Each structure stands twice: as structure tokens, then as C-alpha cells.
Amino acid sequence: MPSKEPQNPFDLPESGPILSAVEFEQFRYFIFTEAGIDMPPSKRALIQSRLSSRLRELGLDNFSSYWRILKQPDNAAERQKAINLLSTNETYFYRESEHFSWLQFHLLELEKQKKGPIKIWSAACSTGEEPYTIAIVLAETLGINGNWSLYASDINTRVTAIAKRAVYPLERVKKTPPHLWQKYFLRGRDEYAGQIRVIPELINRIHFFNLNLLQPKNFNQYDFDIVFLRNVLIYFNEDTKQTALSNVCSKIVEGGHLLISHAESIRNKELPLTMEAPSRYRLSKPT
Numbered sequence: 001m002p003s004k005e006p007q008n009p010f011d012l013p014e015s016g017p018i019l020s021a022v023e024f025e026q027f028r029y030f031i032f033t034e035a036g037i038d039m040p041p042s043k044r045a046l047i048q049s050r051l052s053s054r055l056r057e058l059g060l061d062n063f064s065s066y067w068r069i070l071k072q073p074d075n076a077a078e079r080q081k082a083i084n085l086l087s088t089n090e091t092y093f094y095r096e097s098e099h100f101s102w103l104q105f106h107l108l109e110l111e112k113q114k115k116g117p118i119k120i121w122s123a124a125c126s127t128g129e130e131p132y133t134i135a136i137v138l139a140e141t142l143g144i145n146g147n148w149s150l151y152a153s154d155i156n157t158r159v160t161a162i163a164k165r166a167v168y169p170l171e172r173v174k175k176t177p178p179h180l181w182q183k184y185f186l187r188g189r190d191e192y193a194g195q196i197r198v199i200p201e202l203i204n205r206i207h208f209f210n211l212n213l214l215q216p217k218n219f220n221q222y223d224f225d226i227v228f229l230r231n232v233l234i235y236f237n238e239d240t241k242q243t244a245l246s247n248v249c250s251k252i253v254e255g256g257h258l259l260i261s262h263a264e265s266i267r268n269k270e271l272p273l274t275m276e277a278p279s280r281y282r283l284s285k286p287t
Contacts, residue, residue, distance in 0.1 A: 017055060019048035023063040027051065030070060031086045034079065035155050036214045036240035039086075050085045084158040091129045093168075094175040096230065099259050100137050102280065103226070106257070107141040110225055118148040119224045123213060123248055124232040125152035128163025128198075128206075129172060134228065135202050136176075136184050144201055151221060153211035160208050166198040213244040216251075223253040230261040230279075238268075245271055252283045 019027075024044045031037045031047075039047065051066065060066050070079055094100060110118050120138070122131040131152035138148050154160050173185065173196055184202055188195035211219050213232070227248055233241050249272055252258060258273060258281045260266065266273060266281060273281040 016052050017060075017062045019044060019051075019063050023067065024048075026067050027063070027082075027086070030079075030082065032240075035083055035087060035212065036244060037087060037235045038237040038240070047086065051082070054081065054085060080157055084156045087156045087159075091126045091231070092172045092175065093129045093133050094177075095130065095133075096262055096279075097175065098262075099228070099230075099279070100133060102277075103134065103137050104141050106226070107138065111142060114225070116147075118142070119221070119253075120148070120150050120226045121221070121224045121228070121251065122150070122152040123211075123227055123229045125154045125160070125163060125208070126156075127159045127168075128152065128166060128208070129168070130228060130230065131163070131206050131208075132166065132184075132198050132202065133176075135205055136180055139184070139202060139205075140180070144205070148205075149207070150205060151207045151209070151224075153209050153219070155210065155212050157210050160210055164203070164208050166203050167192070167195055168197075170194055170196060213247055214240060216247050219251075222251050224251050224256060225253055226257045226259065227252055228259050230259060231263070233260060233264045233266075242268055242271075245273075249273065249283055254283065254285050256283050257281065258283065 021044075024041075024047060027047050028039045028043075031039060048063075051063065055061070055063070055066055058066070058069070069075060070082055072078075107118065118138075120134055122134060125131045131150060135150055138146065138150065142148050152160075152163065154163075167188070173181075176185075184199055185196040186199060188197065209219075229244075229248055233244070236244060245266065245268070248258065257276075260279050260281070262279045264279065266275075272283055272285050274284060276282050
């Protein structure tokens with residue numbers, strides 16, 4: 001009798017509930033209205049995968065039951081958990097390093113011009129690698145106790161908790177210049193082997209908080225010299241991109257700078273932004 005061919009694991013049906021087209025549209029609408037993230041139909045499998053773990057935790061066997069939970073007016077905590085699951089966060093130290101080379105040069109110019117503190121905002125900080133990289137550049141250029149303030153925000157409460165803890169796997173810091181390792185990182189031992197932690201002196205210089213860029217009413221800081229808004233515009237459609245950019249621009253000082261990812265662009269000519277270089281814009285407010 002011929003032996004049976006082994007079954008290809010990629011042909012096996014996925015276990016657990018399947019997200020229907022109607023349910024996908026419900027969750028797609030949810031993450032769009034709550035966070036401005038525009039999920040195309042190609043992201044249906046991603047939404048199913050990310051929410052399946054939450055269904056298991058709650059003992060639910062279908063996505064419609066979870067949708068009914070999210071719609072309950074008094075369930076803001078669960079809606080935040082869903083936002084955390086559906087918002088994408090992937091980053092590492094010194095990502096798009098050209099921005100940090102420019103930052104170091106520009107900080108020296110700002111130090112000559114300003115009397116007050118230099119203010120920088122990492123507006124979509126994810127798990128913290130971006131603001132800690134900014135903080136390292138600030139510390140190297142102006143001193144760790146220098147006259148600077150750094151704010152870091154994200155809509156996702158889970159990632160800001162990781163950022164405040166400041167513990168990372170070694171591969172996240174592989175692009176950090178070697179001479180900065182001993183100054184700004186502590187190597188983990190025993191159960192923390194293979195991990196690093198940012199030094200407390202640097203952690204304490206960053207103000208982490210949660211913020212929806214489409215509804216920044218509770219963020220009362222203004223006059224930022226530089227705002228980093230990288231790798232977030234790609235998840236917005238044109239309308240939400242306009243709203244987010246207008247809100248961010250209102251926080252930037254006249255002549256200040258906005259940095260976006262090299263994979264992004266700003267085409268709206270109504271915004272008070274002039275491109276100085278790819279992914280770097282200067283703000284000039286109308287008189």
C-alpha cells in the first residue's frame with residue numbers, strides 16, 4: 001500500500017473563528033474612527049490574527065460577540081485594548097539615521113539662537129526607540145542635564161508602557177554607534193541576558209504620554225522646535241492625514257521643523273510647510 005503523502009501545513013485551515021467580510025468592515029470602521037488608521041481589504045487576515053488572541057482571553061467563539069462588547073458605551077477600556085492590538089508598531093534605535101545626523105547639527109544652531117529650552121516631540125513614539133535615540137543625540141550635543149525638553153506620545157497604551165520600562169532585545173540597538181553603548185545602555189544579566197536597558201538618567205528626561213493625534217485636546221504643550229512624525233502618515237487616508245498634520249503643525253514654533261519617514265510625503269499645499277529636504281519640512285505660519 002503506498003504511503004500517504006504528508007499534508008502541507010500551509011494548506012491546513014486556520015483554527016479559531018474566521019472574520020467575515022461584514023465583520024471586517026465593522027472593525028475596519030472602528031479603527032478608522034478611533035485612530036484614523038485606514039485598513040485596506042488586504043489587511044483582513046491581519047485584523048483576524050491580532051484580535052483572535054483577545055477572543056480567546058474572553059472565551060468568545062466569534063467576532064460578532066466581540067464587536068457587541070466594543071459597542072457598549074461604558075467599555076472604553078476594551079476599546080483601548082482593541083486599538084492596542086490593531087495599531088502597528090515596529091521600530092529600532094537609530095532608524096533612518098540621516099535624521100539624527102541632521103538633528104545633531106541643527107541642535108548646535110538652535111542652542112545659539114534660543115534662550116529657553118529646546119523642545120522636541122516624538123509624536124508617534126511606539127515602544128520608545130525613537131525618543132530614546134533623540135535623547136541620546138540631545139545628551140551628546142547639549143548634555144544629559146542640558147536645557148532641553150523631550151515629549152513622546154502614542155495612541156497605544158501598551159507600547160508606551162514598554163517605552164517607560166526601557167528594556168529592549170539586543171537586536172533593536174544594533175545600529176547604535178558603538179561608542180554610545182557604555183554611556184547610555186546597561187547590559188542585562190541572568191534572566192535579562194540578551195537584553196539592554198536605557199540608563200535611568202536618560203529615561204527621566206522624557207515625558208511619555210498617550211495621545212490620539214486626531215484629537216489632541218488634552219495636550220497643552222506648544223512651541224516645539226522639532227517634531228518627529230515618522231511612519232504614521234502611511235496608515236492615514238488623505239482626510240485624516242490632513243487633520244493629523246494640521247494638529248501637529250499647530251504645536252510647532254514659527255520656523256520649526258517636522259520630520260516624517262523617507263517612505264512618506266506631504267502633498268497638501270494648504271499646510272504651512274516648506275520642504276527643505278526629502279522627509280524634512282520647515283513651518284512658516286501665515287501672517
